[in-house]
Amino acid sequence: MLRLVGARLVQAAVTVVLLSFAAYALIGLMPGDPIDLAIASDPRLSAADAERLRALHGLDRPLLERYLAWAVSALAGEFGFSRLFAAPAQEVLAAALVNSLALLLPTTLASAAIGIALGILAARRPRGAVDAIINAVAFAGIAMPSFWLAILLIILFAVVLGWLPAGGPPPEPTLSAWLRHLALPSLTLTTLGLAAYARQTRAAMIEALGEPWIRTARAKGAPPSRVLLRHALPNAAIPIVTVAALDFATLVSGALVVETVFAWPGMGKLLYDAILGNDYNVALLALLLAALVTLAASLAADLIQLALDPRLRR
Structure with missing residues (x-):
């Protein structure tokens, strides 16, 4: 167990370093750096001003040197300033993270x-x-595009019936306002998300119910509910845990399409805006946080699987 945790921590460290460098390089290679955008928004800036600003922010240095300087600052807890939101990157990220977790x-x-x-x-x-009915619902949920379902729900509940707001954050911080604004995006994500769980659970349970120990339990007179929940479900839980780990990893990366359709200020929409706006610091911090949580969720899934099935320890 300790060997597994140690190996995974080493793998996680290497993965984070490689991912952070790849993300930094890709964002850095995008056309138009922040200085170009500043010049476009303020024509009074001259070419000499642009060169001074690039030197001030280190944008005139080689890519690897800039990445190493950013990595050293990140390890010290300094994640830089957000150009788009005019606030420290961690503060911008914290607000979006709260909204994503609430959703x-x-x-x-x-x-x-x-x-x-x-x-x-x-x-x-x-x-x-x-x-057959559950399979049809699950297949529909897997095949249905999230933006299409979101638009249908907006048309029905916001436009036709007028029961719920079409999107955006709540105008006042009250529980009823939050629930009303979260209703449609939550319904969209729940409808699409349960399909994968239903399909995976069905397949794993059918396989577990065909095992010899299930026939033994039934022959001993165990009631059907006990056979399902106490004998079959724990043995079918290993693939379900994997799906759950990947699903929970999205808590900090957000649901980009759904958040964009409903104008919900979560992590997905923040990452999208930061990349398009060349907001390096926010985009890199969001990507790193998503990678760390994904790796932690994967490790947690492995440990849970070892606890559920001792045979995997060999």
């Missing part, structure tokens, strides 16, 4: 709970009527 945390939990329950229900009688 994605309940959505992820609801998707997992509903999807796993539907998968178990479908696996009880494969190729039956209930299984």
